Amino acid sequence: MTDVLTGEEKLARLDLGQLQQLVGLVEYDASADPFPVTGWDAVVWVVGNATQTALFYQSVFGMDLVAYAGPETGQRDHKAYVLTSGACRFVVLGGVAPDSPLLDHHRRHGDGVVDISLEVPDVDRCIRQARAQGATIVAEAHDLTDEHGTVRLATLQAYGDTVHTLVDRSRYDGIYLPGYVERSSTYRRRTAAPRRLFQALDHVVGNVELGRMDDWVAFYNRVMGFTNLAEFIGDDIATDYSALMSKVVANGNHRVKFPLNEPAVARRKSQIDEFLEFYGGPGAQHLALATNDILATVDAMRAEGVEFLDTPDSYYNDPQLRARIGEVRVPIDELHARGILVDRDEDGYLLQVFTKPIGDRPTVFFELIERHGSLGFGKGNFKALFEAIEREQERRGNL
């Protein structure tokens, strides 16, 4: 199955073994899948200032600027910067024309993810399946062509104002899409900086309204053929104040994993309620970036000023933690010093850490994840994590 590596993974010189370790890639038979998905294509953001955000992802997240579209290239409405790290691609959009619809989007939602776009081998087959299952098709299948070839695309509506653009770039060898020009970083990386801070996207979590989680699980099951991975309900992830429900769906090869959260009724406003209020509806809550050296990544990001959620000392001093996690690759003191959490399940363990929200609104944030066999999402850490989030909510006056 080496031939199923995506173009981005090959360019990033990742191999099958690394991807199995990094993101839990599994073998599966795409021929029987009515909606085969190869993997992620891009995470498309709308932000208040794409020019500065692109610099942020280069300097702080160590990403490479690879492509650009804007007024200088004939795109009058907005600027778009394409950044990559390993196989992960971000596209950052910011409105230029005063009447750009992107500015309206930003007014409603603040900085956030508008499009979780997916690479598929056959756009038309996916759209046929989506239509048959009653999905909302935002853009019918169409071609974009330039001197580098042709890309076939279509767009489906997902939760809130989020969409999934389906991309078949098998007949295209340009840098991103027609309309974009190659662009390289103007940012000069520090000499001691690691070559790359993360290699791939692991999962993207969606927050949806109370009572709608199962509808969206059903959407991904029925329309996109995703299967349910794990389930966390009720008391599993309740703290004294707030609760949420969460289910996880994944595509056939498990590259694309979508945990979906909804708020659960609790004594105080949950972090999901806070997100829904400040994002103005459902949206992408966090993106997990896969790294093979979370300690180096955290150190590099902290050195650039990224703020991570604090983990209480009690988390590391708890004798049950040591019993629960067993042997991990680094001493617990090293994890403690960086606030990195550990979780273990029957398949192995994972290390993870969460940033504070990256924008002005208490909405989207990042997770760094280093997997060692575990295909989970850190269920054993949810309580400690949510208590850390609640301390931040309280400081914002939103608990």
Ligand SMILES: [Fe+2]
């Ligand atoms: Fe996560």
